[in-house]
Amino acid sequence: MDINGEYINDFTTNALACLLELQSGSDFEDRAEDLNMSEKGVIDYASEAIVRMKTECAAFEKEGRDLWEKMGLSDEQAGYDFILCRLGAGVDFRDRKTDADDSIAEKLCELAKRAPYLEGVYTGDDGKVYLM
Secondary structure (H helix, E strand, C coil): CEECCEECCHHHHHHHHHHHHHHHCCCHHHHHHHHHHHHCCCCEECHHHHHHHHHHHHHHHHHHHHHHHHHCCCHHHHHHHHHHHHCCCCCCHHHCCCCCCHHHHHHHHHHHHCCCCCCCEEECCCCEEEEC
Protein backbone atom coordinates (compact mmCIF):
# COMPACT_ATOMS: atom_id res chain seq x y z
CA MET A 1 0.00 0.00 0.00
CA ASP A 2 1.18 3.53 -0.69
CA ILE A 3 0.68 6.08 2.07
CA ASN A 4 1.78 9.64 1.39
CA GLY A 5 3.45 8.35 -1.76
CA GLU A 6 5.58 5.85 0.14
CA TYR A 7 5.24 2.05 -0.14
CA ILE A 8 4.25 0.41 3.15
CA ASN A 9 4.12 -3.41 3.42
CA ASP A 10 1.10 -5.26 4.85
CA PHE A 11 2.69 -5.76 8.26
CA THR A 12 3.44 -2.05 8.72
CA THR A 13 0.12 -0.97 7.18
CA ASN A 14 -1.78 -3.02 9.72
CA ALA A 15 0.36 -1.78 12.58
CA LEU A 16 -0.67 1.75 11.59
CA ALA A 17 -4.29 0.64 11.19
CA CYS A 18 -4.28 -0.85 14.68
CA LEU A 19 -3.07 2.46 16.09
CA LEU A 20 -5.88 4.28 14.27
CA GLU A 21 -8.45 1.81 15.55
CA LEU A 22 -7.29 2.13 19.14
CA GLN A 23 -7.25 5.92 18.89
CA SER A 24 -10.70 6.19 17.34
CA GLY A 25 -12.36 3.19 18.95
CA SER A 26 -13.56 2.08 15.50
CA ASP A 27 -14.13 -1.53 14.52
CA PHE A 28 -12.40 -3.52 11.77
CA GLU A 29 -14.67 -2.27 8.96
CA ASP A 30 -14.11 1.33 10.01
CA ARG A 31 -10.37 0.67 10.20
CA ALA A 32 -10.42 -0.74 6.68
CA GLU A 33 -12.18 2.42 5.56
CA ASP A 34 -9.52 4.49 7.34
CA LEU A 35 -6.86 2.65 5.35
CA ASN A 36 -8.70 3.29 2.10
CA MET A 37 -8.92 6.94 3.10
CA SER A 38 -5.16 7.05 3.73
CA GLU A 39 -4.56 5.63 0.23
CA LYS A 40 -6.67 8.46 -1.15
CA GLY A 41 -4.74 11.04 0.88
CA VAL A 42 -7.59 11.81 3.30
CA ILE A 43 -5.51 10.61 6.27
CA ASP A 44 -2.26 12.52 6.08
CA TYR A 45 0.51 10.87 8.08
CA ALA A 46 3.44 13.04 9.11
CA SER A 47 6.54 11.88 7.25
CA GLU A 48 8.35 11.24 10.53
CA ALA A 49 5.49 8.97 11.64
CA ILE A 50 5.88 6.87 8.49
CA VAL A 51 9.67 6.70 8.80
CA ARG A 52 9.46 5.77 12.49
CA MET A 53 6.81 3.08 11.98
CA LYS A 54 8.64 1.58 9.00
CA THR A 55 11.89 1.48 10.98
CA GLU A 56 10.33 -0.07 14.08
CA CYS A 57 8.32 -2.59 12.08
CA ALA A 58 11.35 -3.59 9.99
CA ALA A 59 13.38 -4.24 13.14
CA PHE A 60 10.60 -6.44 14.55
CA GLU A 61 10.08 -8.24 11.23
CA LYS A 62 13.77 -9.12 11.02
CA GLU A 63 13.56 -11.24 14.16
CA GLY A 64 9.84 -12.03 14.27
CA ARG A 65 8.77 -12.99 10.75
CA ASP A 66 9.85 -16.63 10.99
CA LEU A 67 8.12 -16.90 14.37
CA TRP A 68 4.76 -15.50 13.28
CA GLU A 69 4.88 -17.63 10.16
CA LYS A 70 5.44 -20.72 12.37
CA MET A 71 2.26 -19.69 14.21
CA GLY A 72 0.45 -19.49 10.87
CA LEU A 73 -0.27 -15.76 11.21
CA SER A 74 -0.63 -13.45 8.25
CA ASP A 75 1.38 -10.23 8.00
CA GLU A 76 -1.85 -8.38 8.74
CA GLN A 77 -2.48 -10.30 11.98
CA ALA A 78 1.15 -9.91 13.05
CA GLY A 79 1.13 -6.14 12.44
CA TYR A 80 -1.99 -5.80 14.52
CA ASP A 81 -0.67 -7.97 17.38
CA PHE A 82 2.69 -6.17 17.32
CA ILE A 83 0.97 -2.92 18.28
CA LEU A 84 -1.41 -4.51 20.78
CA CYS A 85 1.50 -6.14 22.57
CA ARG A 86 3.59 -2.95 22.57
CA LEU A 87 0.74 -0.96 24.06
CA GLY A 88 -0.10 -3.59 26.67
CA ALA A 89 -3.65 -3.81 25.37
CA GLY A 90 -4.31 -7.12 27.12
CA VAL A 91 -4.68 -9.09 23.91
CA ASP A 92 -1.87 -10.00 21.51
CA PHE A 93 0.03 -12.89 19.91
CA ARG A 94 -0.60 -15.06 22.98
CA ASP A 95 -4.35 -14.98 22.39
CA ARG A 96 -4.21 -16.41 18.87
CA LYS A 97 -5.52 -19.95 18.73
CA THR A 98 -2.91 -21.84 16.73
CA ASP A 99 -1.26 -25.24 16.83
CA ALA A 100 2.12 -23.62 17.48
CA ASP A 101 3.92 -23.88 20.79
CA ASP A 102 2.93 -21.12 23.24
CA SER A 103 6.59 -20.19 23.63
CA ILE A 104 6.57 -18.77 20.09
CA ALA A 105 3.85 -16.26 20.95
CA GLU A 106 5.69 -15.42 24.17
CA LYS A 107 8.89 -14.76 22.19
CA LEU A 108 7.01 -12.48 19.78
CA CYS A 109 5.67 -10.48 22.72
CA GLU A 110 9.17 -10.18 24.17
CA LEU A 111 10.42 -8.89 20.82
CA ALA A 112 7.54 -6.42 20.52
CA LYS A 113 8.18 -5.01 23.98
CA ARG A 114 11.80 -4.28 23.02
CA ALA A 115 10.59 -1.75 20.45
CA PRO A 116 10.80 1.93 21.44
CA TYR A 117 8.03 3.34 23.64
CA LEU A 118 4.80 4.01 21.79
CA GLU A 119 1.65 5.51 23.27
CA GLY A 120 -0.60 5.88 20.24
CA VAL A 121 -1.35 8.44 17.53
CA TYR A 122 -2.67 11.98 17.49
CA THR A 123 -3.62 14.53 14.89
CA GLY A 124 -1.45 17.63 15.00
CA ASP A 125 -2.54 21.21 14.43
CA ASP A 126 -1.37 20.76 10.84
CA GLY A 127 -3.90 17.94 10.35
CA LYS A 128 -1.22 15.27 10.02
CA VAL A 129 -1.21 12.03 12.04
CA TYR A 130 1.77 11.66 14.42
CA LEU A 131 3.00 8.87 16.69
CA MET A 132 3.25 9.48 20.42
